[in-house]
């Protein structure tokens with residue numbers, strides 16, 4: 001086999017099926033978080049409004065954080081210079097771990113280079129090194145957790161999405177004496193739906209199972225101090241391991257877990273993604289700490305995010321655009337075809353200077369391809385109205401189905 005040709009053909013095949021991921025060059029500006037300078041493949045540039053960023057609160061552009069990043073870079077340089085156990089642990093890394101433990105009311109926290117690494121390496125380490133452990137995971141968990149569980153090569157059961165009865169059934173079907181780990185997400189990133197945490201934890205507790213909760217799309221945005229859905233639902237003490245990211249609502253980069261000291265110490269000693277990877281730069285750790293402190297005090301930002309999301313959903317409903325029933329700030333609009341998704345996004349970008357991301361297989365199931373819109377506090381009402389009218393025009397032009405008139409509500413004036 002000619003391997004280069006094989007790779008080329010695989011990508012061409014993906015493109016022919018409309019499944020190609022496009023890596024657009026979007027230079028989001030620090031002065032205006034909703035606006036990016038888009039560089040097209042031919043080198044031409046134009047300003048566009050971005051509706052697909054996970055910088056959910058605009059923290060990546062926060063003046064105090066930019067200031068911290070510059071100050072600590074000048075103080076300590078641009079890189080950590082080693083893995084955490086060599087020369088890569090600074091005061092700022094330790095301070096950030098204290099901050100994260102405090103945020104989640106857990107005895108300890110552990111920092112990783114991304115949320116993906118946190119999930120993959122924590123799960124593969126804990127599961128593979130706990131004798132006899134069996135894993136129970138929600139059907140729709142993120143790829144990072146799937147990889148972690150798969151790499152552990154342990155026995156696993158998959159329960160129906162967000163279904164405590166299905167979890168209960170699976171838990172009941174195994175030997176009561178085996179160590180068990182239930183793995184789930186707080187907010188599912190592609191549907192925007194939210195896990196029923198209390199009944200899930202009830203089921204886990206009835207069977208003596210540990211719980212692992214990915215709060216990546218919830219930290220910073222839910223709960224009185226922004227510690228996520230477990231904070232909002234007041235169940236944080238019942239979750240064994242909370243996992244989060246510093247790269248979305250906190251606007252920086254990095255991932256973490258928060259848990260008991262024993263679990264954190266164990267993962268710190270045994271997880272390959274911890275031991276064998278250069279630490280995050282100290283300025284990143286310092287900036288993330290500052291972001292966690294600011295965001296946890298920013299109830300107003302959380303209220304603005306919720307208001308923007310509700311307004312967008314009301315506008316989509318009024319326009320008859322088929323958005324999926326999200327319970328969070330993530331607003332998916334169903335298209336159901338990969339090529340159509342691409343066509344819509346291309347038109348939005350070329351004609352209306354609006355950037356929306358198409359979501360396709362394998363991120364979502366075939367036939368459920370969608371646009372994923374993420375409104376944020378920095379999106380003005382005028383920007384939102386512009387998006388809705390552009391979507392309505394594109395829907396009409398491409399002959400896409402609108403919701404039935406009876407399903408629409410009064411137009412919004414908010």
Ligand SMILES: Cc1ncc(COP(=O)(O)O)c(C=O)c1O
Pocket residue numbers: 114115116117119142144185189214216217245246247254255
């Ligand atoms: C549910 C979930 N967990 C983990 C991650 C990985 O986090 P990070 O982007 O910090 O690597 C993502 C990324 O989008 C995610 O959606």
